[in-house]
Amino acid sequence: MHLRRRFTLRSTVPRSAVLTATAIATVIGAMTWSPPAMAATYTTLPAxxxxxxYETYLAPNTASLTATAQASGAKYFTLAFLQATTRGSCSLDWNSNSAQPLNYYNSDIASLRALGGDVIPSFGGYSADHGGTEIADSCTDVNQLAADYESVITTLGVTRLDMDVxxxxxxxxxxxxxxxxAIALTEAWAAANAIPLQIQYTLPVEQYGLDPNGESVLQNAVADGAAVTSVDxxxxDYYIAxxxxxxxxQAAVxxxxxxxxxxxxxxxALTSAQIWGMEAMTMLPGIDDYPKKTEVSSLADAQTMLTFAQANGLDLLSMWAIQRDNGGCxxxxxxxxCSGIAQNAWDFSHLFEPFTH
Known part of the structure; x- marks a missing residue:
């Protein structure tokens, strides 16, 4: 199951050296792979x-990206999830499913772009992170890992990668x-090829902020020279007992x-405004995973999040996930x-859509 519980954050309840330019160039020069042909253009996301x-593992029993965009009004999607084909592999599929290779959504993405939208491919997710098929956990060759990231960029023509850890x-x-x-290598490669690459980290949080292991992910990124555009x-799923x-x-704020x-x-080195500009939030519409059903995000809660995000200039708003934005259960x-609460279809999306600008 693709649940986003913080199992590693608590023991009692279920929840889930900077690289120099010379060093990077030396490593890139030693790489032996040939990346796919570049997409014709690379367009950055709105600010x-x-x-x-978008839960790709529901395919083929879910509406396409294009149909979902036409029905909901949302035009940008974070695609969940790219994972290693098997534990220990350096090859990628959607959801470790050989029937969903990397290019599975190419036609749909092209149709979505014709509507003015785009996608952010996401690596990991709870099932992969828990089971060892998150690609950086699975693949022990940094050069090959960078090649995987580059292949995703060139195959899908995207400019942002989401790392769900x-x-x-x-x-x-x-x-x-x-x-x-691998991110640092990929960023150097992207810069050399005039690709405006952005890296997003999606991390679990509590009301007091990131846990030490979440902070460590970002501290290591700084140490390794990996630039991070967005921290989502x-x-x-706070599991507040x-x-x-x-x-x-208010908990989100x-x-x-x-x-x-x-x-x-x-x-x-960043100003307060720049830091706000790299923050992002992903909410879950309706009843989250906590068994006591005391963590329920309503439209009023979503409005609080939206108002806060707009006032502080956050980078991104998201939800887990678009297929849940209805009151069918x-x-x-x-x-x-479905969300588990009384709502009209796409209520949360319609509320958040004006954030895109």
């Missing part, structure tokens, strides 16, 4: 974008270091504010295809 996650991947220090070293915090119903809107303080320590928690 502020609503890009909900949770569960066991948060504590896999070797995987964390490989990922960031998952503002749900003994406090009754949680105000999820608390989490984002405390994460801002942490990022200021990790990136001391009243009272159910953490379902792949």
């Amino acid at each position: 502020h974008v609503y890009a909900p996650y 949770e569960s066991a991947s948060l504590n896999n220090t070797a995987g964390i270091d490989r990922r960031n070293r 915090i998952m503002v749900f 003994g406090e009754g119903t949680v105000n999820m809107g 608390n989490a984002a504010t405390n994460t801002h303080t942490q990022l200021a320590g990790i990136y001391p 009243p009272g159910s928690r953490d379902q792949n295809t």
Whole structure:
């Protein structure tokens, strides 16, 4: 199951050296792969974008990206998830499924772009991070890992990659270091080819901000010379016990504010406004995974998040996930295809869509 629980963050409840330019050039020169042909153009995302996650593992029993965009009004999507074909592999498929190779969505993405939209491919997710098929955990060759990232960029024609790091991947220090070293190589390659690459990290959060292992992911990125454009915090599945119903809107604001303080320590050269501009939030519409059903994000909570994001100039808003944005399963928690609360189809998306500009 592709749940975003923070299993590694608590023991009692279920939750989930800078590379010099010379060094990078030396490594790139030693690489032996030949990346695919470049896409004709590479277009960056809007400065502020609503890009909900799209659960690719529901295919073929879900609407296409283009049909979803036409129905919902959302034009940008974060595609979940690219994973190693098997544990120990350096090859990628969508959801470790050989029936969904890397180019599986190319035609759909082209149609989406014709509507003015685009996608952000996401690596990892709970199942891969927990099971060892997150590509940086699985592939121990940094050069090959960089080649994988480059292949995704050239095959899909994208300019942003999302690294969803949770569960066991948060504590896999070797995987964390490989990922960031490969990102640094990929960024050098992209710069050499005039590709405006952006890297996004999606990490679990609490109201007090990132846990130490989440901070370590970003600290290692700095040490390895991997530039990070966006830090996306998952503002749900807190597993807050003994406090009754949680105000999820205020909890998200608390989490984002405390994460801002942490990022200021990790990136001391940035201004406060620049740090806000690299923050992002992903919420879950309706009832999240906590069994007591006390963590429920309503449209009012979403409005609180939107107002905060607009006021502070956040980079991205997202939800887990677009297929859940409907009221088709009243009272159910953490379902792949509905929110569990009373709502009209696409209510959350319609609220967030104006954030894109």
